[in-house]
Amino acid sequence: MNEQQPPKWATRFLRIYCRDEFREEIEGDAFELFEVRLATLGAVKARWLFIWDVIRFFRWSNIKKLNKVQLNSIDMYKNYIKIAWRGLVRSKLYSTINIAGMAVAMAVFMLIFLYVTKEISYDKYHVKADRIQRVVSNLTVPGSYFEFALTPPNLGKNFVKDFPEVLDQVRLMDSGGTLNYGDNTFSENSIMYTDPTFFEFFDIPLLQGNKETVLSTPYSLVLTESTATKYFDNENPIGKIITMDGVDEPFSVTGVMADVPDNTHFEFGMLASMATRKAQGDLKDNGQWFYVSYYTYLLFPEGYDVQQLESKLPDFIERNIGDAQRSVNQSYEFEFQKLPDIHLYSHRDAEAATNGDIQYVYIFSIIALFIVLIACVNFMNLSTSRASQRAKEIGVRKVVGALRRQLIAQFLTESIVLSLFSFVLAFLLVLWTLPSFNNLVEQSFLFVDLFEGGFVYIWPALMLVIGLLAGFYPALVLSGFSPISVLKSSKAQGQSNVLLRKSLVVFQLVISTVLIIGTLVINAQLKNMQNQNLGFNQDQLVLMNYAGSEDVIKNMESIRTEFKRTPGVSNVSFSSSGPAMGFGNWYTEYETVGGETQNASMYGYLVDHDFIETYGLELITGRGFDRAFETDMDEAFVINEQVLKEMGLTKAEDAIGKWFSQFGKKGKVVGVVKDFNFRPLYSAIEPLVIHLTNPQFFSFISVRLDAGSDVTVLAHLEKVWDGIVEAVPFEVTFMDEALNEEYFAEIRTRKILSSFSSLAIFIAALGLFALSTLSADQQRKNISIRKVLGAKETDIAYRFSSGFFKLAMISLLISVPIAYFASESWLANFTYRIGFDPVIFILGGAITTVITLLTVSFQSFRITRLNPAQNLRSE
């Protein structure tokens, strides 16, 4: 290092930052000072002061300006944006329609995006999601076939034992009960019994407790966070004792887990150890092959193809269940379902929670796409048909040397500016409508969900894509104008685009019509399901599920008499389950026409004497249960029409007196009731055997109120109830409300569909309106001259609208078959489906046509009303 020189790095630094024109003098002065200081102050100080000077010279005015060389194209883009802005401001109607239409479309897209991404996110958060399969069972019994989401309890264990590739298993068993802690009583309808392996399978964090041991001993409970708060507030839940009605042993809380995430195919408030069920004698280590109440999940190695296992299933079933199956004349098949597929693809009996439907995911995605397409078409149509107004500008630009690709860039910039505006507006719209959308879909989406994780990049990308998509065609067309012809004549160019513009309009109308017809079909079908005659009177029927509480069972008779005495109550009945809520499926034997014994699996419904009357079931023949016949308790069966069919009988009378055996009870058929629908929505009515039973099997009270009675009756009932029962709070639902809840998903779908398809036609109409305004303006002279020459206003209006009318007709021709095939394939999924209804198609077609014509004729009448002199005067 040369001490007699200033530090090299400091000089170098100075040279890097310093502007060239100042460098020499600054360097010179600094160097001169260094030399002077070297002589007077010594090398070290001189070097330090040199560095200090260099740092002090590091000022804004001395620093090189990086963007000194300005790119010409930046100015060009500034100009494009300026022109785009002027264009927007000048033609307010078109800009508003373009931006508003696009914004609404984008907002719809965003909302549906939220919904769809949630639906497809189910159970993907488990680390082992791809390795976990749920086993489900198809059970064939003589004359019937069931598809259960459930399996027998020991199936999983046998899989683990027989196949090395099955690494582990976990079972879930959904149950309910009345729980007590201190003075508080809670009726829990979702207590999930499970194996200790639960936390190995599902990634729901355990907040307190040890994963290995929380569920290993009998009578252990793991509460979710919110359940823990419900029971214990802020106290530490660990070690707390909770008792369950009907269970002698107390439960103790061994752990607390996070709440089950929304996007999980099951839900529960607490987990209980599977060992509990074993301790209660309910669950054995083997066998129990026809106790179908357990969800079974299996864990496989990474990358294992489950098809390999499927081929080994018949052997597996024969080896383990073969004899058991033959003894009851039933047979199993098992299927595997990938964990993340369960929510959208599985629609079996006894699902753990209401599942979604991949079809709706598709339908909604298609709607979102269609709406965006319609808005894009609006944009393309409006800009191409406004071409004439831009023709001069393009001509001039070309003459002064604009290249074609520069013009394309200009128009693309314009459309991107537009799509930017629409996006901003769309975000505002989403912000504004999100609460009502949440309400509609029963979710709690937040605005920020739109920007979660990788979603942040979607919106700018989409904004660009939509801008490019919408602007691509106009850009090509407009930039292709020949400058000479454009500048020479004032005649609008782009007549060749008319065909394309027309096809685009037809395309829009087709989409709208298909959407409208589709919505009408879906609406009609869902309404049809809701209004299915359920076969019983659902009005004024109050239900209460007391989950088999002993306190209620003990006091059954006094509750019955006290309730019956309450004014406004016409009847009271206890039963094992409520209609439309699912039943137990039992092994059944019965006497055939020929007097032989036949076995089958039939749903069984355990009720009391007043059930048939309370529900208003219609007896076809025979009698209902009667207290006058003491033997009814042990020997009377009432069957529905489906059982008749199953028995091969055509006349109901023939069934009376045939013997039946179910649920450990043998007796004779005393009556036949008309079918009533106890399995909602998708499935057909199944054979059902109704019989009396002991109070301990009941868990439902149904109270029939007199017509016209009001809520005061409920208040009376509550008082009576609280006087008798301590363990269970008085919580009732009305039957029709409970049913509506069953249909809730469908009602919701209907609402969403209707709102979105009306938005679609709204946007299409918006575009049509703008288009017809434009074409009316362009035809001003034409129309005015006709008027001057004596044409009638109606003729002119007809002439003007007939073009659009033709388009509407063409689109009808195209859309009706599409809508027909689409709706037929959708309807094929339903057991109770509506037939082909021409009214729907006529109505759907009429709606689009009428809206088209209204929009267009509004414009034509506006034009014909104008004073022709004014139009003709100005050039």
Added chain:
Amino acid sequence: MKGTYLGEFEELVLLTVGALYDEAYGVAVMDEIKNETKRGVNISAIHSALRRLEEKGFVKSRMGGATNERGGRRKRYFVLTSYGKKALDDAQSLRMKLYNRIPNMSFGN
């Protein structure tokens, strides 16, 4: 006219440029100010002031010839313009005008 305001330090630098006449470059101006006012000034402040004065039109500059000093780097010499001289005159006369108005006896101590 925008930017013709003459700051205290700028005025000092301008005066020094005038006083040094043909020999006014960065280090020389700094040394002169140091000598006359006993005030320590960083060279970069002198440069900034000179550049500002040039932008305002009070001084103009030229590059000197190459010499063996300073490792062969040239100096930038500044000279007062007539506009700069006028600005100094104005400042001076304003000062004198106000100065002369101070009554002889009014020393407020």
